Amino acid sequence: MVVFKLLGPPELEKFRNSLETKQTPLAMEIISENPSASLLSNDPSVGPTKNSPTQASGNTSASFADHMDNLYNKVSSEQTIKGLTENNSATFLSTGNPCLDFFFHIVPNTPHETLVKRLELSWAHDPLTTLKLVCNLRGGRGTGKSDRESFYSAALWLYTNHPQTLVANIPAIADFGYFKDLPEILYRLMEGASVRQDQKKEWSVTKGLAIINGIKKRRQAQKEANAKKAKSGENKAENVGTEEKNIEEKEKNVDEKKSEKTKVEDSTEDKIEEITEKIRKELGHTERQRRKLMAAKKLIDQYNSNANFQCLHNRVSEHFAVCLKQDLDNLKANKLTKISLAAKWCPSLDHSYDRSTLLCESIAKRIFPQEDEAQVNEVQYAFRVREQLRKQVLVPLRKALELPEVFMSANEWNTLPYNRVASVAMKLNKDKFLKHDKDRFEAYLGDVASGKKTIAAGALLPHEIIGCLEETKEGEVQVAELQWKRLVDDMLKKGKMKNSLSVCDVSGSMDGTPMEVSVALGLLVSELTEEPWKGRVITFSEEPKLHLIEGDTLSEKTKFVREMDAGMNTNFQKVFDCILEVADRVKLEPERMVNRLFVFSDMEFDEASSNPWETDYEAIVRKFTEKGYGDAVPQIIFWNLRDSRAVPVPARQKGVALVSGFSKNLLTLFLDNEGELSPEEAMQSAIAGPEYQKLTVVD
Structure with a gap:
């Protein structure tokens, strides 16, 4: 993380004086966990360059001082400031467009405070575009991100700051979600x-206590059962001596009396x-x-x-x-x-x-x-x-x-219409269907597999489907397989990806849900793209590899992608070094170069450039140009999956798109679309549907 403090007017005046006296200037203070962290403008006149500022003439120094004044005392929303990733690679800290920053950075794990700050900046820049982006967060169809929690946070912010706008758009909001x-x-x-977070925590505690109490009850029951077993196994052989028989009889009478007393006590305890x-x-x-x-x-x-x-x-x-x-x-x-x-x-x-x-x-x-x-x-x-x-x-x-909930609450499982069960309801209730109506439900799944019937999958996120593969029951895994097939089929009906390839980040910084999303989206792109790249993915690594995904079922394919050798590195440039090496070796014509790469990552790439102020994308363009492929640089879709400050390119960079989130919906922007890309154009395309035209800003 990079934290910086800009100079105020007194310090700036002192800085100007230092330039005039040719003292070493300190343009800003950088406070970082990494002492080498830096923050620079994208302007070539700022920061380490081939021509050091100390070699400049007096006029250049004055110009540089004026530039510092403009840069830090007249902040523009169009500025693109550079810093470092968590792994010390040069990156931008903003696209230069607050709306695009909001679109690219807000993901399901973004902290509430960060979301609100980016929302405020975006609204100040362009209220209507921001309102559309807020609804894009919620959209479950079209190009929406299906990010409910982020949407609810944004909606509460709207209520506090622009209540009339929220009220005016209630019908449209219901349509988005x-x-x-x-x-x-x-x-x-x-x-x-x-409230929902608090309820989840409370439920976790309650569930934990219930588990503990259940364990205690089972242990107590086992203890009592062992005691009874031991008692029943006591020596019951008849004693030969009369004296022993009398003793046994007396003990029996005592036991019977104790038993009667115990029964009375147990009865009293039961009543209490x-x-x-x-x-x-x-x-x-x-x-x-x-x-x-x-x-x-x-x-x-x-x-x-x-x-x-x-x-x-x-x-x-x-x-x-x-x-x-x-x-x-x-x-x-x-x-x-x-x-x-x-x-x-x-x-x-x-x-x-x-x-x-x-x-x-x-x-x-x-x-x-x-x-x-x-x-x-x-x-x-x-x-x-x-x-x-x-x-x-x-x-x-x-x-x-014909809501499934009506049949379930009435215990009418044998008449439940499974083809009416929504995708999320199917995911949540499939175990109940197998328990209460096993034969009918399995017959329904068989009909879906043969194409006679359909199963819903539209509202599920790809990683939610592959997450169900961990289930132990065969029927539950089959539901996930069928829902994945439905998802792929629905996407293919909208178009295909031509000459596209996905790069999956499964490094340590992606641990948890982001890694699951990277695997799921990478696998999805591999199934949507045409030959020769169909079924292939590239991993981040010190030595990136192009993998042909093995397996026939979703379970097998997912297992393969999860276990790909990626190590802990995210050497993004090495991916393109490998592509260029192969292209140079086989003398590949520029028109046959890979056209589009989807990069599913948190954007925290490793330091890989000899020039500390050269971003990864700038280095990629330079390398392609040096190899004679300057006009064939692949279009890159940087797909952000984790809360991060890193921005690979500025807003108007051609040949690149910046998107984010866990939903597959944004992939539709790139189906059968081989036109020019830029981050701003991709964002505008995502909020260009007819449903967005109904939105209005009132206050």
């Missing part, structure tokens, strides 16, 4: 931005435990009722005291009401395919969302307005319309949608 996003935003506003459990349940019910009332009071206070919250709450409930009424009309007209998923994601009565947001009451009142206020009081009216919402709206619409 799903209807559930709307109550989720309200829920986080009421319960706190970190039963009464205690009953009291515990009653107290729990009372506590739940208390929490429910407190949540309602909290919501009402917020609604009445905060105009922005009231406006947002009204807009969300209004949107649900409008969609539900349209769906009822479509249901009556038997236009089932036109029914939206509003009923599926509308909060259920007295469940979590409803308790925290009271949305059910607000929605119900819009669908069933009170005709005569004098006829019933407000409490009776609210109770009645909530029931009407459930019985007359949600129940019939959910039944028409």
